[in-house]
Amino acid sequence: MRIKEYLADRIKLFIFYIVLMGVISAVMYLNGTIKISLGNIIYINSLGLTLFLLYLLYEYLPLKKYYGSISCLSKYKATEIINNLPKAKSHEQALWTKLLIRIDKEHGQRFQKLKEEKRESSEFVTTWVHEVKTPIAVSRLLIENSRDKFDSETLRSIEEEVDKIDNFVEKALYYSKIDDFSKDYFVTENNIEQIVKGVVKKNAKTFINKRITIKLMNLDVSISTDKKWLMFIIDQVLANALKYTDEGGKIIVSTETNSKEDVLIIEDNGIGIKEEDMKRVFDRGFTGYNGRNEYKSTGMGLYLAKKLAVKLGHDITVESVYGRYTRVKIRFPKLMDYFNVT
Structure with a gap:
């Protein structure tokens, strides 16, 4: 964080300080019961401004270090950012850190769920392909062995194998619709x-x-x-x-x-x-x-x-x-x- 950015973020505090010191100076100068010279008022304002600037410097240095550490996080992989977050220096920073950790955790859970669903889908497709190949192979064998004549027994056997294929296809269809169930x-x-x-x-x-x-x-x-x-x-x-x-x-x-x-x-x-x-x-x-x-x-x-x-x-x-x-x-x-x- 550069000094210019820090001061821009504190613009409201500067306005408040100027208004506050202006009101205090006016009250002291116009108050007839207490005689305070203009030089003393200037001295009080100078002292107040010095202390105010010292406060800003005291606040700015830790913030510069904190935001510098935040900027350096871009060098890390996305999975390493949370583990390298700088230690919070204020309650506000602690809240932001807690929020980021929560978001990262939920993101990780969603990612793990998607990964598991992809693995399940891949395994299902693999299993389904192997299972559906069996009745297809049996049907081909029945056809090869009965090229000259198809008797009722052969046709019944082929029909059974086709029913098995139909069952496997139906399972695959319903499995594919599980995630979008509410739409159907x-x-x-x-x-x-x-x-x-x-x-x-x-x-x-x-x-x-x-x-x-x-x-x-x-x-x-x-x-x-x-x-x-x-x-x-x-x-x-x-x-x-x-x-x-x-x-x-x-x-x-x-x-x-x-x-x-x-x-x-x-x-x-x-x-x-x-x-x-x-x-x-x-x-x-x-x-x-x-x-x-x-x-x-x-x-x-x-x-x-x-x-x-x-x-x-x-x-x-x-x-x-x-x-x-x-x-x-x-x-x-x-x-x-x-x-x-x-």
């Missing part, structure tokens, strides 16, 4: 039974191929939700139930209602989930013991279902006993303010 949802009153039946119909081939029976109970319940997003959530849960239930198994879909919430329950008698995996079933990319050892899994289905459910104001919980059953509950709280959805 419309909450209305919907009947759970109609939504569930639509999802069951979509997975009808899997039910038939694996000879899995499904039982629908007490589903005539109305809830406030976005139909499209809820169908995707239920589809992910039901697809998991079908994947981890052996041939000839059974899936039961029902609801429970109380004063606080409506609960959709999807229960299967499949292989269940190991206890050590229960806390991580909704983690992104987590496949668990079952996914790693017995079934091909991306670990994205329940992750997306949970994230979208929370954004809709719902929730998902899982109960399971390994080797016996898995019970997934989608909870719909009543009196929900959906305008707060982000």
